[in-house]
Amino acid sequence: MVVPIILIVALIAGVISIAAAIIFSILVLKEDPGNEKMIEVSGYIEEGAKTFIKTQYKILSIFVGVLFVVILLFLPSELTEGKIPIIELEANWEQAIAYLVGSAASMFAGYLGMIIGVKANTRAAQGCTKSLDKGFDVAFFGGSVMGLAVVGSALIGVSTIYWIFQTPVVILGFSFGASTIALFMKCGGGIFTKTADVGADLVGKAEYHLPEDDVRNPATIADNVGDNVGDIAGMGSDLFDSFVASILAAMLLSNVIFASLSDAVQGAFAIFPILLSSVGLFASLIGIILIKWLKTKDPGKLLNLGTYIATAIFALLGALFVWILTATTEGITRAESWIMWKNYFAVIIGLLSGIVIGWTSDFFTRADKAPTKNISRAAQEGDAVVILSGFSYGLLSVVPPAIGISVAMVLSYWLGGVYGVAMAAVGMLAIVGTVVSNDAYGPIVDNARAIAEQGGLGEDVIRTADKLDSAGNTAKAITKGFAIGAANLAVFALLFSFATEAGIIAAIEGGTGMDLLNIYVLIGAFLGVVAPVLFSALLILSVQKNATVMVEEIRNQFESNPKILEGTEPPDFHKTINIATKGALKELILPSILSVSMPLLVGIIFGVAALGAFIVGAILSGFVFAIFMSNAGGAWDNAKKWIEDGNLGGKDTPTHRAAITGDTVGDPFKDTAGPSINTLLVVMTLTSTIFIGLMLLVNGGDGLLALLEAWLRGLF
Numbered sequence: 001m002v003v004p005i006i007l008i009v010a011l012i013a014g015v016i017s018i019a020a021a022i023i024f025s026i027l028v029l030k031e032d033p034g035n036e037k038m039i040e041v042s043g044y045i046e047e048g049a050k051t052f053i054k055t056q057y058k059i060l061s062i063f064v065g066v067l068f069v070v071i072l073l074f075l076p077s078e079l080t081e082g083k084i085p086i087i088e089l090e091a092n093w094e095q096a097i098a099y100l101v102g103s104a105a106s107m108f109a110g111y112l113g114m115i116i117g118v119k120a121n122t123r124a125a126q127g128c129t130k131s132l133d134k135g136f137d138v139a140f141f142g143g144s145v146m147g148l149a150v151v152g153s154a155l156i157g158v159s160t161i162y163w164i165f166q167t168p169v170v171i172l173g174f175s176f177g178a179s180t181i182a183l184f185m186k187c188g189g190g191i192f193t194k195t196a197d198v199g200a201d202l203v204g205k206a207e208y209h210l211p212e213d214d215v216r217n218p219a220t221i222a223d224n225v226g227d228n229v230g231d232i233a234g235m236g237s238d239l240f241d242s243f244v245a246s247i248l249a250a251m252l253l254s255n256v257i258f259a260s261l262s263d264a265v266q267g268a269f270a271i272f273p274i275l276l277s278s279v280g281l282f283a284s285l286i287g288i289i290l291i292k293w294l295k296t297k298d299p300g301k302l303l304n305l306g307t308y309i310a311t312a313i314f315a316l317l318g319a320l321f322v323w324i325l326t327a328t329t330e331g332i333t334r335a336e337s338w339i340m341w342k343n344y345f346a347v348i349i350g351l352l353s354g355i356v357i358g359w360t361s362d363f364f365t366r367a368d369k370a371p372t373k374n375i376s377r378a379a380q381e382g383d384a385v386v387i388l389s390g391f392s393y394g395l396l397s398v399v400p401p402a403i404g405i406s407v408a409m410v411l412s413y414w415l416g417g418v419y420g421v422a423m424a425a426v427g428m429l430a431i432v433g434t435v436v437s438n439d440a441y442g443p444i445v446d447n448a449r450a451i452a453e454q455g456g457l458g459e460d461v462i463r464t465a466d467k468l469d470s471a472g473n474t475a476k477a478i479t480k481g482f483a484i485g486a487a488n489l490a491v492f493a494l495l496f497s498f499a500t501e502a503g504i505i506a507a508i509e510g511g512t513g514m515d516l517l518n519i520y521v522l523i524g525a526f527l528g529v530v531a532p533v534l535f536s537a538l539l540i541l542s543v544q545k546n547a548t549v550m551v552e553e554i555r556n557q558f559e560s561n562p563k564i565l566e567g568t569e570p571p572d573f574h575k576t577i578n579i580a581t582k583g584a585l586k587e588l589i590l591p592s593i594l595s596v597s598m599p600l601l602v603g604i605i606f607g608v609a610a611l612g613a614f615i616v617g618a619i620l621s622g623f624v625f626a627i628f629m630s631n632a633g634g635a636w637d638n639a640k641k642w643i644e645d646g647n648l649g650g651k652d653t654p655t656h657r658a659a660i661t662g663d664t665v666g667d668p669f670k671d672t673a674g675p676s677i678n679t680l681l682v683v684m685t686l687t688s689t690i691f692i693g694l695m696l697l698v699n700g701g702d703g704l705l706a707l708l709e710a711w712l713r714g715l716f
Contacts, residue, residue: 003166004264006325007271010159013278017152017433020285021145025116028142034126038455041221042122045447048225048577049118052192052584053111053233059585060184063592064103067180071173072096075693095173095690098161102177105153106240110185110233113146113440117232121224121447122455128448128464129457135468136299137292139448143440144288146232147433150240151281154178158247159274168251168270175241175248176690179683182234182241183592186679187539189234190672192584193226194543196576197667199550206660208558208565209652212644213450216564218557218571219550222580224450227443230671235439235479238679242487243429245682247273249493250422252689256500257419265336268329269419272340273426276347279321283314284433300471303438304362310431311355315348318430339416346412346420350427350489353408354482357401361481364397365634367470367642371396375639376648379658386662390639394632394669398624405485405623409492422493428486439479442472470641484626487678488619494685495615501692502608502701514612520705524602524610528617531598532625535680536673538591543668546583553579595680599688603695607703611695615685626677633670636662 033039075092120142128135161171200219204210213220250273258269287310294302322344326337364371371393378389412424429435449465504514514521553575563569603611640659648655688695699707 003163004267004271004325004329006275006328007159007163009321010155010271010274010278013281014152014154014156014159017148017155017281017285021112021148021152024141024145024148025112028116028120028123028138028145031123031138032126033122034451035455038122038125038451041215041451041454042118044221044573045121045224045228046115046118048221048573049114049228051577052225052229052581053114055581056184056188056585057107060103060107060181063180063184064100064177068096068100071099071690075690094165094170098170098173099177101157101161102174102244103181104177105157105174106178106181106185106237109146109149109153109240110181110237112149113236114228114233116142116145117228117440117444118447120444122451124444124448124468125451125455125457125461125465128452128461128468132297132299132464132467135445135448135464136302139444139468140288140291140437140441142444143442144437146236146440147284147288147435147437150236150243150436151277151284151433154240154244154247155274155278155281158244162251162271162274168248168255171244171248171251172686172690175244176686178237178244179241179679179686180596182237182679183595183676183683184588185237186230186234186676187588187591187672188584189226189230190668190676191539191542191546191587192580193223193230194668194672195546195550195580195583196222196226197671198543198547198664199554199576201660201664201667202547203551203554203558206657211453213453215454216567216571218554218564218573219576220450220454221573222550222576224447225577226580227446231443232440235483235675236436238675239429239432239436239439239483241679241682242483242490243277243432245494245686246422246425246429246486246490247277249490249497250419250426252497253419253422253493253500256497257417261336262331264330265332268325268332269340272325272343273423275321275325276318276344276423276426277430279317280310280314280430281433283310283317284431284437286310286313287431287434288437298471299468300366303441303471307355307358307431307434307438310434311351314351314430318344318347343416343420343423346415346423347427347430349408349411349415350424351430353404353424354428354485356404357481357485360397360400360404361631361634364393364631365638367638367645372635372638372642375635375662376642376659379639379643379655379662380648381658382654383658383661386636386639386658387665390632390636390662390666393635394628397631398627401481401485401627402623405488408489418493418496421489421496425486425489425493428482428489435479435482442479445469445472470638481627481630483675483678484623484630487681488623491615491619491681491685494682494689495612495619498615498685498689498692499612501689502612502696504609504612514609514616516613518609520606520610520703521613524606525613525617527598527602528614528619529621531614531618531684532622532677532680535591535594535677536625536629538587538594539673539676540668542583542587543672546580546587549583550576550579595683596687599684600691600695603688603691603703604698605704607699607706608692608695608701610703611688615688618681618684622677622681626674629669629674631670633666633674636666637670639663
């Protein structure tokens with residue numbers, strides 16, 4: 001296959017992205033970090049975040065090492081597409097190395113973004129002493145470091161591997177490395193942050209009526225640490241994972257669908273998703289820079305405006321690069337050029353559907369919208385009613401994204417078949433640099449608000465920081481919607497690739513299909529529906545168990561040392577950070593093992609057709625759970641904040657206490673279980689694809705139960 005020279009655009013884009021991230025880091029670090037107390041508090045947060053990440057990376061290195069050996073020694077290196085192959089097990093060093101590179105790239109992007117995030121928080125708080133715009137600029141540029149690091153690392157990794165090996169199959173290892181890291185980062189960070197947040201709210205707010213982020217609360221620093229390891233490092237790794245998976249899915253399908261075309265044309269279609277993702281990076285970078293010169297009294301609108309600017313620039317630049325690609329590809333026919341243009345339109349459809357999902361999240365979670373206000377009013381009737389209200393609105397919020405995803409899939413399929421669906425997933429994450437920047441902005445301003453209070457900057461500065469924080473909560477909800485939608489489209493595209501390799505493509509396309517009337521296939525689908533349910537339950541129970549320990553520690557500190565509440569002695573922040581760290585790392589082990597083992601067991605026991613149905617079931621139930629939990633949690637959080645702004649009686653009222661209960665329930669929904677489902681789906685699908693050769697060796701891919709059934713029928 002010929003690798004078009006225009007692929008160098010992706011490498012250049014990746015290098016520019018990393019360079020811009022470094023420049024933005026320098027600009028943020030030059031800002032004033034504030035007074036001595038602010039620097040002290042920020043130091044506690046940075047120390048806790050570094051401790052957690054280093055400990056997590058030690059565990060991750062063992063996990064990565066084991067999988068590296070498995071891939072190297074036991075993974076079949078070649079498959080015959082769509083047929084049961086005769087495979088000799090041999091060392092597969094290409095995918096093993098790619099797996100290590102993908103793991104390292106994901107770790108690097110997460111660590112860089114997190115470190116700048118913890119440096120930016122106190123500087124954003126100090127910026128709020130000057131103006132709203134100054135605080136916004138520092139926080140947004142701090143968040144942009146994460147966004148640019150994610151896209152830059154991904155593009156450099158994917159384009160370099162493809163250039164060297166000239167096959168997307170090796171990129172499968174890179175994507176698998178990114179997804180396994182993302183699972184650890186998202187689950188571990190989510191458990192950590194909500195362990196601290198729930199404990200801080202239940203004791204500090206509900207029992208002792210302390211203000212938000214009061215420095216006397218022993219869990220407040222751990223809560224701030226969790227924002228960085230969960231919402232910056234974790235979410236960054238999650239979107240890195242989805243970004244790479246969407247590109248990979250399109251490349252794998254192009255390898256099959258366009259195999260009959262000339263080498264030059266086939267190469268053009270293979271790099272098409274990489275090239276458009278590079279265009280999305282340029283669009284995001286231009287949008288980030290333009291925001292610097294735009295001023296507004298509403299930071300939330302400014303964040304949304306940045307998304308719209310990046311979308312418009314991407315559409316224009318994307319069309320230009322499609323024209324260049326079709327004009328420079330040797331031997332491409334008019335019909336083949338038209339196929340490329342149709343898939344470009346599928347990309348635009350995917351991007352627009354992502355914006356629709358963002359609008360839905362915005363409507364169901366913003367404090368000034370009807371759902372959140374209605375949840376706030378429901379708090380007047382007590383804890384049970386506020387939970388019922390938030391639960392119901394969370395379920396309602398699933399409907400518009402489901403319709404949007406369905407419409408996007410139909411239109412993109414009409415335009416480009418299953419390759420078009422894969423390109424729609426690429427489109428949804430084309431401006432991921434902007435999406436991640438907006439997401440990382442959220443925890444930075446959350447920390448900035450806390451440091452403004454803990455640093456004694458006064459009520460006016462705290463109110464300014466509150467405006468930034470409120471916009472950050474909505475931005476995080478929108479980002480989660482983007483991530484969920486993109487992950488689902490990417491996994492659907494990976495499913496098509498898996499089905500092709502396994503020989504279970506739809507019967508109308510010449511394959512055997514996945515017959516739901518086959519008992520093993522039906523069981524596979526059923527188990528797939530259950531998988532996200534089990535995964536969510538384990539994560540929420542982990543938060544509950546760890547939060548119980550945290551609550552006991554906070555109460556113990558208050559009771560054993562009255563000077564803490566008097567404000568004359570500081571609490572022991574290290575103990576609460578240690579509780580959150582040890583609990584999170586212990587509890588993420590089982591969900592991580594299940595995410596890899598479940599698809600392997602289904603494929604080996606029930607067969608590859610059942611495994612395909614398993615993936616379908618997991619995608620469908622995972623989408624519902626992820627959207628529901630993310631939006632319900634965001635709405636409960638902002639309902640509480642709306643009451644704290646002085647509405648319905650304000651703070652320290654029965655209504656406020658009921659809203660705190662709703663927020664506490666929503667915390668593990670929106671920041672632990674909900675967004676982690678995205679990564680679960682990608683990990684399970686990539687595991688199925690990368691280990692398909694091993695499963696095809698078991699009874700020709702029909703599974704052990706079919707073999708047992710045949711043996712039993714022979715006996716009787």
